[in-house]
Amino acid sequence: MGKIGFAIAKKLASEGASVVVSSRKEQNVENAVNNLKKLGFENVLGTVCHVSKKEDRSKLFNKAIEVFGHIDILISNAAVNPVFGLTEECTDTAWDKIFEVNVKCPFMLTKEVLPYIRKSDRGTIIYISSIAGLQPFSFLGPYSISKTALLGLTKVFAGELATNNITVNCVAPGIIKTRFSKSLYESEVAYETILSRIPLNRIGEPDDVSGVVAFLCSADARYITGETIVVSGGMQSRL
Template sequence: MSVKNLGSLAGKVAVVTAATDGIGFAIARRLAQGGASVVVSSRKEANVKRTTESLQSEGLDVIGVKCHVGLEEDRKNLVDETLKKHGAIDILVSNAAVNPFFGNLLDCSGEAWDKIFDINVKSAFLLTKEIVPHMEKRGGGSIVYISSIAGYHAMPGLGPYSISKTALLGLTRAMADECAKYNIRVNCVAPGVIDTKFSSALTENEAVKEKMLDQIPLRRIGVPQEMGGLVAFLCSDEASYITGENITAAGGMESRL
């Protein structure tokens, strides 16, 4: 299939955080394949450079900006550099997340808790706040937060991370209500177990993997490209009447709080 046949995002400018690997990379690539001008970001300059060169070698319209989403100056620079290059922002995909803690929830330190919520939730809100005025000038836009199936089912050992992903579901609903008057749609994607470095502890241990597969009706681990297609749809005009939704892509795993 040609890049042109993947269209419907032509003329759009997209910012994707944590876009140098896994789900973020797949999303950035798919948005660019759909015709969007994409700005990829990550906290490590070398990873940004590698990803930008890789996607540009495919003939895609991509630039990279180093950005630690937890730092105000980096968030502002990401927005400023995007505007300097493209003059507008139509799409924000907030994918950045960390998990510095594994263990019993009650053993989580305040420091680890703060880091998880600063990156996984607070930075998503603050970057949205930074970008919404520019979308308003464009007459609208699309924001997608990347949550997790863990937001519906707290995973063993990942309590704080799971709770932060639940918080994104609420942020989606509240932000969608607030941004509707600007014709800005806000949605959320909750991936299931996807084959990435982030989930390698689950997918590379055969006993753990088998236990996970027992919970997945499709009986397989997802791949990042499947998330890219879903996000591209949500950012397109084909999804123009969809906002405030939390869409689970988890092979049939139950997704109720």
């Protein structure tokens, strides 16, 4: 799993949540679970889950129910971006892959978790989008569009699930230090260019995102739904 996903799992575990982590790679799952347990978190388990595969999604939810008995929170964090360049040059295959993982899978995860999360006293669903969904990144057009779609998914499900006392929100990170965004800041020129756009004058850390997610999962956020919170150090995103 990625650095943001691990930071979220660690933060929620530190606040008393039982956590199920997943990744399409078994080694990533094992590393995440082992590292969390080394930090003293015992109510943690992991399973391989390729979010594009229905059987893997079912296994994820079934394992959570089998071990912990209930599901109160869903965090949808998986994303891909196989292309870099002008949007008009994006192939059908790349476009389909981006929207399969970045948009359809969050929808399917939500749809399939609802029978479980509706049984919770207060359910929480959170999508990890990107500031690119509000202010598209140059040469990352298809990825940016897919992240914009998550803002709409948030609004629609927030309205439809409110009667079930389920809140649905979205977190839109800016430039965070992860492998995924490394190309945006790895060279000195790119680094200085990025810093010039961030009023807080630093690139974000995964823990900057996890704290916001934990807040949205807490009782303090029980009256917040349908919102997108930008975590970007002040990078321009909207009025």
